[in-house]
Amino acid sequence: MTLPTTTRQYLYPQAKPDSFEALVVQEAAVSPPKANEVLVKTRAVSLQTIIAFIQFRDLMIAGGRYRGTFPPNLVPCSDMAGEVIAVGDDVTEWKVGDRVCASFLQDKMHNDSPTEQALGGAVHGVLTEYRTFPAQAIVAIPDHLSYEEASTLPCAALTAYNALLSGYAPLKAGDTVLVQGTGGTSIFALQFAVASGATVIATSSSDEKLKIATKLGAKHVINYKTTPNWGAEVLKLTNGVGVDHILEVGGNTTLSQSIAAVRQGGSITIIGLLGGVGDLPPPDIIVPCISKQIIIRGVFVGSVVQFKNMNKLISANIQATRPVIDKVFGFDEAKAAYAHLKSQAHVGKVVIKI
Known part of the structure; x- marks a missing residue:
């Protein structure tokens, strides 16, 4: 040609x-x-x-x-x-x-x-x-x-894959995952978690968006506008244990709630700052981070090797992971x-x- x-x-x-x-x-x-x-x-x-x-x-x-x-x-x-x-x-x-x-x-x-x-x-x-x-x-x-x-795969999907299926404590079947919001990365995280056999809790300020999250496989949904103390609600939903993994997109404005919601030894992967720069999280988060032995990890998209591995997961779970x-x-x-x-x-x- x-x-x-x-x-x-x-x-x-x-x-x-x-x-x-x-x-x-x-x-x-x-x-x-x-x-x-x-x-x-x-x-x-x-x-x-x-x-x-x-x-x-x-x-x-x-x-x-x-x-x-x-x-x-x-x-x-x-x-x-x-x-x-x-x-x-x-x-x-x-x-x-x-x-x-x-x-x-x-x-x-x-x-x-x-x-x-x-x-x-x-x-x-x-x-x-x-x-x-x-x-x-x-x-x-x-x-x-x-x-x-x-x-839609190069950033949103790969960031979600890196957050949940790479790092120190990769997601496994039976884990509980909390995703914040219904943007591209959070939706992919929900889908990858469901495809991996995990239970998903999703938050949003919109009940209509939460209905979509439910259709995609979220077992529990929380409207953070009507339930601002959603960390406590997550503990109720998990019988006081907390979730294994949290995809943190809010940053300073939501990190304290995420720390309350994560289990002992659980993981919080920070990928965003949608809440704005503002003030740093309050200093009292340090004590629960230590006492709960929380793994906090930052993620910046991912590599070509991770991209290829992610595509294997997508190809093996065609319906659950369709963008x-x-x-x-x-x-x-x-x-x-x-x-x-x-x-x-x-x-x-x-x-x-x-």
């Missing part, structure tokens, strides 16, 4: 944008892949909901509130799925027609690899029709997933997709089809 020489892509023309409304579409040149690269036609991009300490990363970048240094005319977004249309001379593991996702951290092959090349931030992102990637930084899509579904997509927008509707994400009306992921 004749390779494209140009691509349409979204970018921020100013060094520090103040809104996603600043996004513009421009054409850029596309070069053939280098010896160790693949050229990919982007089929779908999902907007990032929460990653590490960041609340709605794509919105923070759009609003100029994201830390770090960006390249000029930043192309946003980090989560994509697409089709390989050309491979470099030294590439043997990929062929034209392969369906792939790009790893969010292009330089993180293993758990202890560096994490400097984050798509849509430190390096240009994926909201573009065509893009080259290092051959070792892409992962095959599970056969049963559409491009739209697969585009939840709230709404799909067209390429020319990207700003509307950002607005929908900002509304926080979504359950699961917001996707842009290209």
Whole structure:
């Protein structure tokens, strides 16, 4: 096939944008892949909901509130799925027609690899029709997933997988897991926990969203608006024992409740700060952390190796782990997709089809 020489892509023309409304579409040149690269036609991009300490990363970048240094005319977004249309001379593991996702951290092959090349931030992102990637930084899509579904995997799914199934005390059948909210990462954590044979407790401020969590397999649900002391409610639901694992997305505003809800020797994995920076948690959390011997771990997405392992779990549990997509927008509707994400009306992921 004749390779494209140009691509349409979204970018921020100013060094520090103040809104996603600043996004513009421009054409850029596309070069053939280098010896160790693949050229990919982007089929779908999902907007990032929460990653590490960041609340709605794509919105923070759009609003100029994201830390770090960006390249000029930043192309946003980090989560994509697409089709390989050309491979470099030294590439043997990929062929034209392969369906792939790009790893969010292009330089993180293993758990202890560096994490400097984050798509849509430190390096240009994926909201573009065509893009080259290092051959070792892409992962095959599970056969049963559409491009739209697969585009949700690189950050939300991998963060949830890393949080629950890696680290010091991986999730096992029979454990109890608490997930906070119904964003992309929390929904994936719920699904992975159910697929692994765990019991799930889900929290949200919306009864309607909690109904969706129940349909996905949550055994217990708690509205934290009507039950602000939800840590005590979790203890009641677990006969005073507490849960084995908590996926902590609220940060400072919810950590005290998580510490109350976790069992002796349980794990709290911190992946977000949706409650805002604010004050640090009160000092009286130190004593229960010590007395309960709690494992507190921070997670920043994951590696290519973990991505491949996660896809094995997804392929082995097709129905339980199918990605939840709230709404799909067209390429020319990207700003509307950002607005929908900002509304926080979504359950699961917001996707842009290209």
